[in-house]
Amino acid sequence: MRITTVSSANEVGVLAAQIVAADIHRKPDCVLGLATGETPQAMYRELVRLHREAGLSFQRVTAFALDEYIGLAPDNPNSYSHYLHTHLFRHVNLPASNICLIDGLARDVALECDRYEQQIAEAGGIDLQVLGIGQNGHIGFNEPAMSFARGVHLVELDAVTRADNARFFAHLTEVPRYAISLGIKNILAAKKILLLASGQSKCAPVYQAIRGAVTPRVPASVLQDHPDVMLILDQDAADLL
């Protein structure tokens, strides 16, 4: 694991965007796995700026969402489909046919998981997976559990995650109880992983993920087993290291 500490949450995003952009330059048809949440917003802002001002082209890029709530339509402002369109897709030249999203309204969730798993395989796997980290150590919506290593799957969201994400909703009761997420197996299969964390609330999970034992109780700890992981932290998130 390579760990880089920068001075602010915005700098986390700027550096992450530079790394994503460098990978796109190196491999213009690369496959990106994209996280949502508050942390990567600065990265998307910078990617949009690089597209507008420095000619960064997404023409041949393919993008996969990391996860999605069950029960939210793609036009619901809290859906991750909506998030990715709002923060990135609608501002860059990524062809619609290269945008791969999870259907949170799928009638048959198991079938939707299989379809998405297949879509990732057909794209040749993910080259660069961008991740955040939850206060409970989750990556994607892989919540603390008894075991690792599942593919795209249905998740019952942890109480910590629902409480944390309630800030995006009018009330905790509106936060969906279930989601579909790439599994640990999919994340570890990415050729390169970029984990972003900022803020004091992330210093404990970051510490546990990096310095603690590899355990499914701290899902991010599994990244210790991946050969190409880079963590970009602000000083608050790196506080315990």
Ligand code: PGA
């Ligand atoms: P956040 O979410 O960036 O909104 O803190 C991170 C995560 O839960 O993975």
